[in-house]
Amino acid sequence: MALPENFLADVARICGAAHLVAGDEVRPIGGAGYRPAASCAPGSADEIAEIVRADDEYAVPILPFGGGTAFDYGEAPPAEALALSMRRLDKLVAYEPADLVVTAQAGMTFGELQAALFEHGQWLPLDAPPEATLGGLLATDRSGPRRLGYGTLRDMLLGLTVVNGDGIARKSGGRVVKNVTGYALEKLHLGALGTLGVITECTFKLRPRPETHSVQELEAPDFAGGFALCRDLAKRLPFAAASAGFPGKPFRAQFAVEASPPDQARVLRELQEAVEKAGAGFAVKELEAEGIEADLAPARPRRLQAVTLTDGRTVEPELAARLAWPARAQDFPAQMQKLDVWAGERGFGLLMAFFDFPTRAVAELYFKLDDGAAAPDLGAVLDALRSEGAAATVVWQAPRLPRERSAFGPPREEWDLMRTLKLALDPRGLLNPGRFVGGF
Amino acid sequence: MDHEPQQPPMIPAVLRAELMAAVGPGNVKVAAEELHVYECDGLTIDTAVPGAVVFVHSTEQVVKVVKACAAAQQPFVARGAGTGLSGGAVALNNAVVIELARMNRILELDLENRVALVEPGVVNLRLSEACRSEGLHYAPDPSSQGSCTIGGNVAENSGGPHTLKLGVTVNHVLGLEVVLPDGRVVNLGGPLPGLPGYDLTGLFVGSEGTFGIATKVWVKLTPNPEAVKTLLAVFPSIDAASRAVSAIIARGIVPAALELIDQQVIRAVEEWLHLGFPTEAGAVLLIELDGLRDGLDLLAGRVMDACRSSDCLDVRAAKDDAERLLLWKARKQAFGAVGRLSPSYYVQDGVIPRSKLPEVLAKIQAAGRKHGLTTANVFHAGDGNLHPLILFDERKPEEVERALKCNDEVLAAVVEAGGMLSGEHGIGMEKLKFMPQVFSEDDLEGMRRVREAFDPNYLANPGKAIPARRCWEVKGHKPPEAEAAALPPMRKA
Numbered sequence: 001m002a003l004p005e006n007f008l009a010d011v012a013r014i015c016g017a018a019h020l021v022a023g024d025e026v027r028p029i030g031g032a033g034y035r036p037a038a039s040c041a042p043g044s045a046d047e048i049a050e051i052v053r054a055d056d057e058y059a060v061p062i063l064p065f066g067g068g069t070a071f072d073y074g075e076a077p078p079a080e081a082l083a084l085s086m087r088r089l090d091k092l093v094a095y096e097p098a099d100l101v102v103t104a105q106a107g108m109t110f111g112e113l114q115a116a117l118f119e120h121g122q123w124l125p126l127d128a129p130p131e132a133t134l135g136g137l138l139a140t141d142r143s144g145p146r147r148l149g150y151g152t153l154r155d156m157l158l159g160l161t162v163v164n165g166d167g168i169a170r171k172s173g174g175r176v177v178k179n180v181t182g183y184a185l186e187k188l189h190l191g192a193l194g195t196l197g198v199i200t201e202c203t204f205k206l207r208p209r210p211e212t213h214s215v216q217e218l219e220a221p222d223f224a225g226g227f228a229l230c231r232d233l234a235k236r237l238p239f240a241a242a243s244a245g246f247p248g249k250p251f252r253a254q255f256a257v258e259a260s261p262p263d264q265a266r267v268l269r270e271l272q273e274a275v276e277k278a279g280a281g282f283a284v285k286e287l288e289a290e291g292i293e294a295d296l297a298p299a300r301p302r303r304l305q306a307v308t309l310t311d312g313r314t315v316e317p318e319l320a321a322r323l324a325w326p327a328r329a330q331d332f333p334a335q336m337q338k339l340d341v342w343a344g345e346r347g348f349g350l351l352m353a354f355f356d357f358p359t360r361a362v363a364e365l366y367f368k369l370d371d372g373a374a375a376p377d378l379g380a381v382l383d384a385l386r387s388e389g390a391a392a393t394v395v396w397q398a399p400r401l402p403r404e405r406s407a408f409g410p411p412r413e414e415w416d417l418m419r420t421l422k423l424a425l426d427p428r429g430l431l432n433p434g435r436f437v438g439g440f
Numbered sequence: 441m442d443h444e445p446q447q448p449p450m451i452p453a454v455l456r457a458e459l460m461a462a463v464g465p466g467n468v469k470v471a472a473e474e475l476h477v478y479e480c481d482g483l484t485i486d487t488a489v490p491g492a493v494v495f496v497h498s499t500e501q502v503v504k505v506v507k508a509c510a511a512a513q514q515p516f517v518a519r520g521a522g523t524g525l526s527g528g529a530v531a532l533n534n535a536v537v538i539e540l541a542r543m544n545r546i547l548e549l550d551l552e553n554r555v556a557l558v559e560p561g562v563v564n565l566r567l568s569e570a571c572r573s574e575g576l577h578y579a580p581d582p583s584s585q586g587s588c589t590i591g592g593n594v595a596e597n598s599g600g601p602h603t604l605k606l607g608v609t610v611n612h613v614l615g616l617e618v619v620l621p622d623g624r625v626v627n628l629g630g631p632l633p634g635l636p637g638y639d640l641t642g643l644f645v646g647s648e649g650t651f652g653i654a655t656k657v658w659v660k661l662t663p664n665p666e667a668v669k670t671l672l673a674v675f676p677s678i679d680a681a682s683r684a685v686s687a688i689i690a691r692g693i694v695p696a697a698l699e700l701i702d703q704q705v706i707r708a709v710e711e712w713l714h715l716g717f718p719t720e721a722g723a724v725l726l727i728e729l730d731g732l733r734d735g736l737d738l739l740a741g742r743v744m745d746a747c748r749s750s751d752c753l754d755v756r757a758a759k760d761d762a763e764r765l766l767l768w769k770a771r772k773q774a775f776g777a778v779g780r781l782s783p784s785y786y787v788q789d790g791v792i793p794r795s796k797l798p799e800v801l802a803k804i805q806a807a808g809r810k811h812g813l814t815t816a817n818v819f820h821a822g823d824g825n826l827h828p829l830i831l832f833d834e835r836k837p838e839e840v841e842r843a844l845k846c847n848d849e850v851l852a853a854v855v856e857a858g859g860m861l862s863g864e865h866g867i868g869m870e871k872l873k874f875m876p877q878v879f880s881e882d883d884l885e886g887m888r889r890v891r892e893a894f895d896p897n898y899l900a901n902p903g904k905a906i907p908a909r910r911c912w913e914v915k916g917h918k919p920p921e922a923e924a925a926a927l928p929p930m931r932k933a
């Protein structure tokens with residue numbers, strides 16, 4: 001499990017021996033305890049570029065990482081690899097509050113950035129853990145419940161600097177809020193799991209912090225009734241976020257209201273009225289204010305490895321998947337019922353499915369193997385899910401489950417084109433090889 | 441516009457026969473007088489006569505036409521309504537124009553889930569009209585929305601007054617069916633969010649027809665706001681108006697729309713349409729606020745405060761819908777009104793940080809004065825997206841020279857302020873030579889590689905969007921023919 005000596009010597013020379021560890025000293029990354037052969041922490045984008053160029057000769061896989069909070073996502077990482085910590089690239093590069101635009105290095109954490117923005121009454125309205133880095137957020141393109149009110153990271157990203165697989169630093173986009181100058185290569189890196197380039201610097205469009213913030217929890221006697229009411233509310237009123245869980249016994253949904261005082265009063269009033277009109281068993285109450293920076297959906301797991309159910313119990317899931325149905329949102333409850341039964345028959349208990357309103361039939365599902373069930377053929381389970389017409393991505397699986405098939409499902413026709421793009425920007429296949437769709 | 445007589449270029453007879461077989465002889469134009477109609481887009485400065493114009497009616501026909509072009513190594517260029525303002529639809533290198541205006545069906549309208557599937561030739565405004573009764577609309581609203589197509593919007597990543605708050609085309613496109621330059625059909629993205637893989641939809645939007653032809657587009661539909669308030673703020677000078685824009689943004693207010701119209705344009709509009717705008721004002725801001733009716737007055741009060749703090753002479757709200765529409769009519773007809781003032785105008789599209797508006801607008805005025813030309817401004821101020829119009833007479837070569845010099849200085853001011861060359865009209869052929877001012881050769885080389893992943897032989901709209909490998913010397917205002925088509929295909933590692 002050793003990397004070429006000469007390569008390690010190059011890396012030590014480039015970023016300083018103090019910033020390179022190899023062998024037993026390397027600390028594991030991510031929940032599954034992955035241990036790369038060596039790990040380095042370059043201090044600048046130039047150093048990253050130089051390391052990648054040095055690797056041209058050795059073709060050692062290079063795995064950038066930030067907080068390691070989503071490192072288990074994607075196909076299994078190669079054993080003989082150099083992990084590249086982004087944590088020393090943690091500076092604010094340019095922040096002009098009057099423009100509502102910020103540029104930061106990619107190793108800065110979301111928490112650090114948010115704190116700097118809060119000082120000027122601004123923020124990046126995302127639901128992300130404070131220890132996640134900006135680069136990690138971009139590479140996984142994760143958005144939480146606030147996507148309803150603010151859109152996703154894709155809507156906020158204005159420009160990027162990356163080091164591509166040929167060791168050349170390249171810039172795309174800009175620092176202006178609207179821009180069609182040159183191809184939008186910055187979009188390519190969103191959700192690309194670091195397979196096309198190491199993100200070194202990023203520019204975002206910001207929002208002013210809302211004047212008020214409140215989280216309301218709605219309770220309903222049954223799933224179908226609660227679902228219909230929530231969906232109607234989320235379509236009618238401007239919530240910052242609206243989400244719920246299935247099976248949801250009892251059914252509970254969280255609504256975030258972030259608005260000017262008169263708008264907030266109006267939304268809260270209508271929420272109250274809707275619940276009263278809905279009748280017995282429906283109720284709404286304000287959840288304790290945790291501050292705007294708090295994770296919005298209290299029920300949403302803060303780590304993939306622990307799910308809190310609506311009855312308050314915390315359970316460790318063994319499989320987490322993201323599912324999208326080609327169906328209409330109004331059919332969602334029926335589909336969830338079917339899925340629940342269906343998973344149960346295969347020895348997988350559906351712990352919880354989280355989704356946002358007004359849902360586009362997408363959910364994040366957490367399963368646990370039933371007690372005493374034999375280790376299932378995970379690939380077969382996912383194939384069956386997909387045969388229901390769903391696009392299913394494995395987000396997390398317990399190390400004890402066999403990892404035999406693609407986390408991203410069977411190849412799709414457009415993956416050919418994606419492979420060509422990978423070759424164009426990482427011709428030697430150095431960056432996170434094999435970790436994304438299609439094994440490239 | 442080019443006044444020298446040009447012979448129509450010829451395409452090979454075999455190709456012509458194949459095109460006719462693909463779409464029927466009646467849908468292929470090769471006669472000189474018919475081709476000249478297609479020699480430019482909305483930017484009449486750059487022209488080239490196409491090798492042929494082909495009207496397509498279905499994806500299958502597009503595939504056949506593209507395959508025929510690929511076999512003959514004949515470049516092709518998609519065309520929607522031809523309203524582009526960067527020469528994007530100009531057929532360089534004898535390209536075959538693939539005219540998509542007849543692929544104009546709305547294929548699916550899923551009102552419950554607020555998505556629609558449309559063909560690329562659907563006119564922007566028609567889509568909004570089709571769902572208006574359900575309280576929805578298609579948000580990107582270029583001023584040309586009465587004629588431009590969704591396909592053209594996708595290719596340019598078009599914006600509009602209301603994209604300030606709601607986002608430009610890319611924020612409203614969920615997926616695409618694309619005919620690649622080798623004739624393969626691929627689906628990128630789709631109505632389902634969260635498909636794994638690279639964001640090819642986001643990459644394709646804004647690629648100016650250089651990655652292939654969009655034949656179907658999945659779009660989001662947006663609910664109409666419950667209430668709208670439109671303000672007209674009058675300022676003594678363009679400087680004061682632009683300071684007000686910066687003040688509004690700096691207060692963290694993002695209006696639905698925030699447009700600046702200067703005195704030149706106000707006068708042009710008044711002369712033509714007599715809408716009652718203050719012709720003595722240095723500039724006006726058209727500010728639209730929307731949302732729940734409850735919070736609108738509070739918001740309007742804050743916007744008015746920001747205006748007053750910037751020496752505003754008068755600010756008031758449109759009293760009813762009729763007055764509101766009148767204000768918008770002035771904005772949407774502004775280019776047309778300026779067109780009546782001057783035989784020609786050059787419209788630029790630079791975009792700058794919003795705090796730099798006063799500084800850059802002053803430089804634009806200075807550049808106009810220096811070259812003895814009138815400049816006019818009507819633009820999406822809230823985004824920092826300038827549209828300086830440089831008025832000139834194209835019949836006077838010397839004046840054209842001055843206009844081009846003035847234009848160069850305007851773009852230099854934009855770049856110096858940390859801005860970019862285009863906010864929504866695209867690079868096309870017209871801004872190519874400026875690209876090295878904002879991107880390094882390495883950046884551009886990366887873009888070329890991406891282009892070659894889609895189109896290794898540079899058949900799709902060659903000579904647009906990004907400069908070709910060898911830097912060409914732009915002589916006068918007529919870029920030479922693209923030489924990109926001569927490049928060898930990329931070697932795959």
Ligand SMILES: Cc1cc2nc3c(=O)[nH]c(=O)nc-3n(C[C@H](O)[C@H](O)[C@H](O)COP(=O)(O)OP(=O)(O)OC[C@H]3O[C@@H](n4cnc5c(N)ncnc54)[C@H](O)[C@@H]3O)c2cc1C
Nearest residue numbers: 066067068069070071132133135136137139140194199302
């Ligand atoms: C499917 C999924 C589910 C998630 N669920 C939860 C959850 O339940 N709770 C929660 O709190 N958070 C969750 N996260 C969010 C996660 O914390 C964020 O995605 C986070 O932004 C990752 O940041 P990081 O710095 O920890 O990235 P890392 O875990 O360090 O890296 C994640 C991936 O990004 C790549 N990467 C990192 N930095 C760069 C860079 N600079 N350039 C290029 N590539 C880079 C890595 O190679 C790796 O593939 C989830 C993420 C995903 C993808």
Ligand SMILES: Cc1cc2nc3c(=O)[nH]c(=O)nc-3n(C[C@H](O)[C@H](O)[C@H](O)COP(=O)(O)OP(=O)(O)OC[C@H]3O[C@@H](n4cnc5c(N)ncnc54)[C@H](O)[C@@H]3O)c2cc1C
Nearest residue numbers: 520521522523524528583589591592595598599649654864
């Ligand atoms: C008066 C006026 C006002 C304008 N206002 C605005 C404005 O407010 N905001 C704004 O953004 N723009 C504006 N424009 C510019 C123009 O209307 C837009 O760029 C529009 O999107 C062009 O659409 P079109 O159908 O006319 O495309 P065309 O001009 O026909 O083509 C534009 C480009 O798109 C490509 N293309 C067309 N269809 C396809 C397809 N299906 N697949 C792939 N490529 C394709 C062409 O090859 C070409 O490169 C304005 C133009 C005018 C004349």
